[in-house]
Amino acid sequence: MNPVDPKAPYDDSNIFARILRGELPCTKVYEDEWAFAFHDIAPVAEIHVLVVPKGKYVSWDDFSVHAPAEEIAGFVRAVGRIAREMDLVEPGYRIINNIGPNGGQIVPHLHVHLLGGRVMGPMLDRNWQPA
Numbered sequence: 001m002n003p004v005d006p007k008a009p010y011d012d013s014n015i016f017a018r019i020l021r022g023e024l025p026c027t028k029v030y031e032d033e034w035a036f037a038f039h040d041i042a043p044v045a046e047i048h049v050l051v052v053p054k055g056k057y058v059s060w061d062d063f064s065v066h067a068p069a070e071e072i073a074g075f076v077r078a079v080g081r082i083a084r085e086m087d088l089v090e091p092g093y094r095i096i097n098n099i100g101p102n103g104g105q106i107v108p109h110l111h112v113h114l115l116g117g118r119v120m121g122p123m124l125d126r127n128w129q130p131a
């Protein structure tokens with residue numbers, strides 16, 4: 001899949017939009033007024049859950065500019081609640097949001113990766129050197 005343009009208009013045919021509409025299957029773990037969460041199809045940790053807002057936002061950039069405060073709060077609280085309900089707080093976990101080409105975003109509907117159940121290691125490659 002092509003990298004996402006984080007400033008492109010929202011595309012209603014994206015995979016997560018279709019999951020939200022029930023057109024594609026998923027293994028759901030949580031749903032409330034603001035957020036929907038399901039297992040990643042290609043997990044990279046024991047627990048790899050994707051949390052998406054129900055609203056139509058391409059990226060964190062789009063969301064942070066256009067979403068009402070109530071929706072931002074609802075989404076952020078849902079991410080924290082899912083982690084608590086999955087007993088991830090005490091052992092620790094990682095949340096990742098990829099934005100655009102450099103971030104590695106593939107699906108153009110905002111999603112937070114919630115990763116747990118293993119030691120994640122360093123955040124990024126510590127051997128990176130400036131060009």
Ligand code: 5GP
Pocket residue numbers: 015026027038039040041042043050097098104105106107
């Ligand atoms: P991104 O690179 O955009 O941050 O992450 C997209 C994530 O969506 C990837 O981890 C990928 O495995 C996951 N994914 C892609 N297609 C599907 C799908 O159809 N169902 C589910 N559950 N996850 C998907």
